[in-house]
Amino acid sequence: MRKPHQTKAQAATPYIDALLEYRAKGMVAFHTPGHKLGKGAPPIMREAFGDTLLGVDVAMAGGVEDTRESTSLVAAAEALAAAAWGGERCFFLVNGSTSGIHSLLLALAGPGDGVILPRNAHKSVQAALIFSGAVPHYVEPEIDPIWGIPLNVPAERVAAAVEAHPHAKAVFVVSPSSNGVCAALEAIAGVVHDGGLPFVVDQAWGPHLRFCSALPLDAMSAGADAMVASTHKLISGITQSSVLVARGERLSLQRLESIVKMTQSTSPQVLIYASIDAARAQMALYGEQLWSQAVENAEWARARLGQIAGVRVMGAEVLARRGVADFDRTRLTVSACDLGLNGYELETALRDHYGIAVEAADPLNVLLNVTYGDSRDDVACFTTAMADLAARRRDAGAVSCDTLLASWPRFSRQVMSPRDAFFAASEAIPVKHAAGRVSAEMVAPYPPGIPIVAPGEEVSDELVAYLTEASARAMHVHGPEDLTLKTLRVVS
Numbered sequence: 001m002r003k004p005h006q007t008k009a010q011a012a013t014p015y016i017d018a019l020l021e022y023r024a025k026g027m028v029a030f031h032t033p034g035h036k037l038g039k040g041a042p043p044i045m046r047e048a049f050g051d052t053l054l055g056v057d058v059a060m061a062g063g064v065e066d067t068r069e070s071t072s073l074v075a076a077a078e079a080l081a082a083a084a085w086g087g088e089r090c091f092f093l094v095n096g097s098t099s100g101i102h103s104l105l106l107a108l109a110g111p112g113d114g115v116i117l118p119r120n121a122h123k124s125v126q127a128a129l130i131f132s133g134a135v136p137h138y139v140e141p142e143i144d145p146i147w148g149i150p151l152n153v154p155a156e157r158v159a160a161a162v163e164a165h166p167h168a169k170a171v172f173v174v175s176p177s178s179n180g181v182c183a184a185l186e187a188i189a190g191v192v193h194d195g196g197l198p199f200v201v202d203q204a205w206g207p208h209l210r211f212c213s214a215l216p217l218d219a220m221s222a223g224a225d226a227m228v229a230s231t232h233k234l235i236s237g238i239t240q241s242s243v244l245v246a247r248g249e250r251l252s253l254q255r256l257e258s259i260v261k262m263t264q265s266t267s268p269q270v271l272i273y274a275s276i277d278a279a280r281a282q283m284a285l286y287g288e289q290l291w292s293q294a295v296e297n298a299e300w301a302r303a304r305l306g307q308i309a310g311v312r313v314m315g316a317e318v319l320a321r322r323g324v325a326d327f328d329r330t331r332l333t334v335s336a337c338d339l340g341l342n343g344y345e346l347e348t349a350l351r352d353h354y355g356i357a358v359e360a361a362d363p364l365n366v367l368l369n370v371t372y373g374d375s376r377d378d379v380a381c382f383t384t385a386m387a388d389l390a391a392r393r394r395d396a397g398a399v400s401c402d403t404l405l406a407s408w409p410r411f412s413r414q415v416m417s418p419r420d421a422f423f424a425a426s427e428a429i430p431v432k433h434a435a436g437r438v439s440a441e442m443v444a445p446y447p448p449g450i451p452i453v454a455p456g457e458e459v460s461d462e463l464v465a466y467l468t469e470a471s472a473r474a475m476h477v478h479g480p481e482d483l484t485l486k487t488l489r490v491v492s
């Protein structure tokens, strides 16, 4: 059940108010950063950022707050955020949800401990497994045969994993997926809690969910013990801002806090904190109307795109797929493969010929975020561009594209823990000779950052074929030492 937030109290913005007060006082700054409120910054930086912004790029202690009482403002702003997102505690993060995921896994599992995870988890999970030494018990997500993307994990597979691994320390789920596809969180929370485990959710793509009834259910309302949400992805937090929200029934908030402090900079960017403070108030006060408008605009675009021959857009039909409980209608997954354009080519065409920048491209599709920042004219600009592009492609007699990369390779068998494989003696060998060997590194096409192979997994023939084509097409990946994918580091 979705829990309402306290609208009246949520109007307060203690952190950003303090920043404005600091600037208004005209302080003489003898603290970091060295540009001293912009006065010493190189002219190009002053031109790009403006003195208004540089004038609030100050240190937290000594700047926004007196060094004697530093952090009380943060505590006040975090308490408001905890209430808004439905937790007992909220931690502001300056290194994105990535650092929240690191903190959560480090807090919940140590060396050799099992954690139940979806195999489509973001690459930050692999880093957390290497840091902590925890062992993943993967749950396979459904892969959509048409869109070529991982959907989500069915609740019954999570239930089977909880039964099969009674000593696991936690269950982790990603919802929404990076394309906005949501798992059955309430059912999963029930199963996980019946098994006596904490349930944590990577809600990086759902900072907005709790604030509008036209959006899917959020993790904390569904009963999760903790979640991370990237406030920079879909609401007004600036880049890298994120929140970790938790309740203390099944996990120690004190331990979590001490670990969060290990994973964050000791010099948090105050602009990031201030933007979370303001974005939270905006959502709590106006989220319902702002996001209702965004949903309407996205649905308007979806209806128009659906009428263009050769263009496909993911819609409500995805709800019929296994593992899908709901989807965020403000995310537009669009394909022009029937017009001979793969996702990367479509991204380039939109950028170069129509001045439209998308969120992401994958081998088949592009992905667009529609938020309250977009007007009907903005979304119409995209639908008009797609109609024009489609007409030109049809006139040119385009045929459908065909690529092996369109089908996500089956995930491989885990034979060593990610940490053991990562730190084992290893060698870089040509990918074509890697079948049957154990990968010592991760390869994650970016976006969306889901590893197609993770440290400790056996390399299959299917994976070798995929990596070979990915290399030929210069796919953008994160993780491996050899970004051209000609070689792969495997355990010796």
Ligand SMILES: Cc1ncc(COP(=O)(O)O)c(C=O)c1O
Binding pocket: 095, 096, 097, 098, 099, 122, 124, 174, 177, 178, 202, 204, 205, 230, 240, 241, 242, 448, 449
């Ligand atoms: C599903 C998922 N989780 C976590 C992250 C990491 O989020 P951040 O960029 O805020 O560190 C991403 C980033 O794209 C993501 O897609």
